[in-house]
Amino acid sequence: MAAKRPDSRNKIVATNRQARRDYEILDTWECGIMLQGSEVKSLREAKVTLTDAYARVDMREIYLVGLHINAYSSASAQGGHELSRTRKLLLHRHEIDELRLRVDQEHLSLIPLQLYFKEGRAKLELGLGRGRKHYDKRQVIAKRDADMDARRAMAARRRTG
DSSP: OOOOOOTTEEEEEOOOHHHHHHHEEEEEEEEOOOOHHHHHHHHHHHHETTOOOOOEEETTTEEEEEEEOOOTTTSTTTTTTTTTTOOEOOOHHHHHHHHHHHHHHHHEEEEEEEEEEEEEEHHHEEEEEOOOOOHHHHHHHHHHHHHHHHHHHHHHHHHHH
16 A cells, blocks of 8 residues: 655655665555654754665564664763664554565565654655666656756746747
8 A cells, every 4th residue: 555645734854865866666655663762852853864774574574774863962871862773664564565575576675765754753655666777867867857848948938928
């Protein structure tokens, strides 16, 4: 079941812009993430890096690896959290089974796309994607540029005409 895009009422904390360039995203899921108290406070200050993070399926659970959450600025030195620990993602059992099956059969990757708050809870948009080759990235960039040029030309034509 695909996740809905976060709406304007939700506060987006971090996005992984590089993921959409490096991967062809086939499907997305919204999942919860298990965090400690100081991690949530750091997220509210948007002190997080999604760039090197990825998800992996272990047995019947999904874990997020490489998510770096900086220490909370007002926390004491002893009460902080580990900056780059492995965090468990919260999905329904059937969703985990579907993800594991698709990752194994189609050789896909689980990439975190966005981290945001929804109704006070931290949520992660997880994408199921296929890695792009270098020439594929160039084709995508060229197509995007051509589309933008066409839109600009049409807008200029409307203004003058």
